[in-house]
Amino acid sequence: MSTHDASAASSIADQVSEFTEGFNARIGADATKVFDDEQSGLRDAGVPASAVRLGDTIVDATLVDTAGDEVSLSETVGESAAVLVFYRGAWCPYCNLTLKTYQADLLPRLRERGVALVAISPQTPEGSERSVANGGLEFPVLSDPGNVLVRALGIQTEPAAGARAVHSDLGFDVADSNADATADVPFPTVLVVDRDGKVVFADVHVDYTTRTEVDDVVAAVDALDAPRPS
Known part of the structure; x- marks a missing residue:
């Protein structure tokens, strides 16, 4: 069975369903x-009108790598097209299983196509390093201190007060993980940008338990080089 066939048998949605059953128990x-009420409220509110959309151009941003050094997004991506993954943090199990799946199944397919993969969160560099360790990640994992890029893209949110209280009961607080000590996080989002930084695919998930499947990302990447209808 190929890597692609194996991953198809265990989609992110399937993994989330299995995890959530055990987590809720x-x-x-x-x-x-x-958490159910929080997710329902997020779905009802929908994607913000100001959120990044097709045709937008991504501005360059100063980010921070796992060593604590400043790097620009443009330098990290280089001259290739890129897949940008915005996630909440290493504390988020849905993020961890998604990034691990992207490492196993998406990264090899992007490498074949010469397309960069970069993950971005508001965490401290130490948090980014935990994300790398959690998933054995071999692609750049960067911090966006203060969610500067996330705000520019219109995808900033924060956990509901009730959810943060449950987080506290479970022994952690989002603000302790973030570089700016706030609880602000991005909506989990995948963007595919072409070589000029133009967004050709934007998938913003207001419900953080749902994520962009690998095949959808690859289809968007492949459409970059597909002939345009005359």
């Missing part, structure tokens, strides 16, 4: 309802 009905 562990945290109990009350905490589960808090």
